[in-house]
Amino acid sequence: MHTYIDKIREIASRLLKEEAVEMVIGYQEGTLPMISPPMSVRSAEDVEKLTWSSHCCINLANYLTDIKGKVAVFAKGCDCRSIVNHIAEGKVKREDVVIIGVPCNGMMERRTISNIFGDEIEEVVEEADGTVIVRGKGREEKYQKSDLLRQCCRVCVHKNPVLYDELVADPVAIPEDIQRYKEVEKIEAREIDKRWKFFENLISTCIRCYACRDACPTCYCPTCFVDEAQPQWVGKGDDEPDVMTFHILRAFHTAGRCTDCGACVSACPMGINMRAFTKKLEKDCLDLWDWEAGLTSDMRPALETFTPSDPEDNFK
Amino acid sequence: MRILQIDKKDWSAGLEKSRKDYTLIGPVKEGNNVSKFKELAAGEEPDFSITTTTMSPKSVVFPQSEVMFTFTTDSASADCNIMKVPEKSYSPRAVIGIRPFDAVAMKIVKMNFDTPDYQDPYWCDAYAACTFIGLAITDPEACDFSTSTGTGPFDTSGLDVLLVDAGDYYLAEVVTDKGDSWIQSASFDQEADAESVEILHSMRKEAKKKIESTVEFANIDKKETLDLYNEKYWDSISFPCLNCGTCTYVCPTCWCFDIQDEMAHKNGRRMKNWDSCMFPNFTIHTTGHNPRNTKLMRVRQRFMHKLKYHQSKYNMGIMCVGCGRCVTSCPVNIDIREVCKQMNS
Numbered sequence: 001m002h003t004y005i006d007k008i009r010e011i012a013s014r015l016l017k018e019e020a021v022e023m024v025i026g027y028q029e030g031t032l033p034m035i036s037p038p039m040s041v042r043s044a045e046d047v048e049k050l051t052w053s054s055h056c057c058i059n060l061a062n063y064l065t066d067i068k069g070k071v072a073v074f075a076k077g078c079d080c081r082s083i084v085n086h087i088a089e090g091k092v093k094r095e096d097v098v099i100i101g102v103p104c105n106g107m108m109e110r111r112t113i114s115n116i117f118g119d120e121i122e123e124v125v126e127e128a129d130g131t132v133i134v135r136g137k138g139r140e141e142k143y144q145k146s147d148l149l150r151q152c153c154r155v156c157v158h159k160n161p162v163l164y165d166e167l168v169a170d171p172v173a174i175p176e177d178i179q180r181y182k183e184v185e186k187i188e189a190r191e192i193d194k195r196w197k198f199f200e201n202l203i204s205t206c207i208r209c210y211a212c213r214d215a216c217p218t219c220y221c222p223t224c225f226v227d228e229a230q231p232q233w234v235g236k237g238d239d240e241p242d243v244m245t246f247h248i249l250r251a252f253h254t255a256g257r258c259t260d261c262g263a264c265v266s267a268c269p270m271g272i273n274m275r276a277f278t279k280k281l282e283k284d285c286l287d288l289w290d291w292e293a294g295l296t297s298d299m300r301p302a303l304e305t306f307t308p309s310d311p312e313d314n315f316k
Numbered sequence: 317m318r319i320l321q322i323d324k325k326d327w328s329a330g331l332e333k334s335r336k337d338y339t340l341i342g343p344v345k346e347g348n349n350v351s352k353f354k355e356l357a358a359g360e361e362p363d364f365s366i367t368t369t370t371m372s373p374k375s376v377v378f379p380q381s382e383v384m385f386t387f388t389t390d391s392a393s394a395d396c397n398i399m400k401v402p403e404k405s406y407s408p409r410a411v412i413g414i415r416p417f418d419a420v421a422m423k424i425v426k427m428n429f430d431t432p433d434y435q436d437p438y439w440c441d442a443y444a445a446c447t448f449i450g451l452a453i454t455d456p457e458a459c460d461f462s463t464s465t466g467t468g469p470f471d472t473s474g475l476d477v478l479l480v481d482a483g484d485y486y487l488a489e490v491v492t493d494k495g496d497s498w499i500q501s502a503s504f505d506q507e508a509d510a511e512s513v514e515i516l517h518s519m520r521k522e523a524k525k526k527i528e529s530t531v532e533f534a535n536i537d538k539k540e541t542l543d544l545y546n547e548k549y550w551d552s553i554s555f556p557c558l559n560c561g562t563c564t565y566v567c568p569t570c571w572c573f574d575i576q577d578e579m580a581h582k583n584g585r586r587m588k589n590w591d592s593c594m595f596p597n598f599t600i601h602t603t604g605h606n607p608r609n610t611k612l613m614r615v616r617q618r619f620m621h622k623l624k625y626h627q628s629k630y631n632m633g634i635m636c637v638g639c640g641r642c643v644t645s646c647p648v649n650i651d652i653r654e655v656c657k658q659m660n661s
Contacts, residue, residue, distance in 0.1 A: 235576070
């Protein structure tokens with residue numbers, strides 16, 4: 001059992017008993033191994049249903065968009081930055097949300113573990129020392145959590161919440177040697193046609209279920225451009241140019257706002273790493289404007305504002 | 317019908333032989349360990365190691381996107397504003413390795429596309445072209461609850477042939493004349509001996525026993541529609557839902573589609589694309605009014621359709637074959653088995 005769970009339930013129970021909030025948003029135990037889906041709790045009697053694990057991959061800021069009433073939410077470093085982004089963009093008021101920060105040591109995705117283990121998985125147990133025991137039919141393997149982490153968690157430098165009302169535990173240490181953009185640099189190094197081919201391959205299995213968009217806290221447009229009928233910006237079928245248009249435009253729309261929470265990748269039923277698009281834009285925002293999403297609610301995100309000192313090299 | 321024995325070393329040759337009469341379609345892995353049914357290129361074989369493909373084989377008959385008509389709005393053309401059906405091939409296709417529950421799902425989808433009053437020609441022609449060479453499930457996955465939905469790991473009701481992997485050989489139970497034609501095309505002709513037939517029967521029993529996951533839905537049918545509709549639990553069931561289309565797109569029985577015209581200059585085509593009741597656009601009216609404008613309403617609709625309305629309308633059980641795809645693919649683990657339990661309680 002995760003060491004955070006008791007504290008999480010205690011905080012939720014207190015907030016509900018004191019009527020400080022109407023609802024607490026957290027995670028519950030799933031019906032399958034390796035998934036902890038979001039849930040809301042409205043009564044102190046139900047806080048026992050709340051849990052924490054290394055499979056809390058969905059970003060809970062997504063459940064705050066345009067929410068009415070006062071709510072509390074458990075937020076990892078990335079979720080927290082998405083909440084800050086929500087505050088900056090007027091999608092949630094700071095006074096309406098009690099942020100319970102959860103220092104995070106990274107999450108593990110079902111797909112990654114399943115791919116590594118090979119067989120169907122019946123149980124996954126995480127030991128305090130970072131050993132992960134995976135059990136299938138008549139087979140057991142041991143792994144290190146660090147080898148199973150989501151890609152976004154491996155390169156995360158904002159593991160601790162940036163804005164919170166209280167913390168579930170002490171902040172975790174951030175390793176100093178994290179190479180944040182190695183995966184982007186690898187793609188950048190490709191020849192332009194090979195780079196295009198890479199992205200074509202990346203999205204070749206996309207079924208346009210829009211789980212990536214719908215799991216993304218920054219994707220809150222009342223009508224997404226792909227759903228517009230008049231004018232119709234993009235075809236709705238499975239033609240490659242239409243699918244590519246969706247992914248590229250969505251990525252650009254999240255530029256300067258994406259916190260690399262990885263919910264899009266975790267949600268994708270086809271295992272597409274659409275972070276290959278968004279991580280590059282994150283890197284550009286940092287390189288060009290020294291901007292990182294969700295660290296302050298006092299400034300508009302990079303692509304929504306300008307200053308006379310902005311570099312102009314990118315205007316060609 | 318007869319039961320044949322196919323030595324595994326003869327399998328590839330037979331498969332290749334049948335290509336002269338059939339286009340072969342089968343399960344393959346692609347991308348990040350996801351799988352689907354697709355046309356098998358020369359020499360390519362169906363991957364029988366996959367039990368439940370990520371995407372169901374419904375696309376073999378009901379593609380995600382299909383051109384219904386092409387047209388031009390060019391007044392200089394003699395064909396101006398005339399809808400033309402593009403040329404399509406409905407030559408025989410053998411779907412090799414379709415799992416029994418997916419073949420049953422085809423029959424459920426048929427209830428929508430092939431009715432006494434209306435027949436969707438695209439779907440009906442594609443379905444008629446198919447010979448379903450099923451592969452029995454000897455090692456069911458944990459989310460397989462097919463035995464309680466009226467089908468099961470060895471169910472032949474949607475199939476033309478049922479293959480059973482018996483180690484060094486396949487046993488092939490020929491179910492229909494259509495299936496027999498494929499068997500003859502592949503030149504498989506060794507009749508199974510009595511002992512092998514016995515093995516098939518015992519494997520069938522074993523496989524059924526291995527399925528531990530079940531659903532019960534008898535009470536749902538007895539309950540009033542409005543009572544179910546007004547239940548409080550829809551709030552907690554729908555809360556985590558992202559309203560993506562995953563459950564409906566991976567589902568072998570979801571049949572909804574949308575018709576779209578796509579234009580490039582003066583040339584256009586009318587498309588039939590999969591649609592999903594999870595999308596807000598699904599029910600929006602031209603006035604802008606959306607009768608199903610909340611997540612709760614959309615989630616409720618999906619489960620009510622699957623577990624209540626379908627039974628009320630057709631009296632043929634639920635609109636679910638228990639393949640477990642929506643359970644394993646849902647990004648937020650909304651589990652139809654749990655929803656069914658709540659509705660049935």
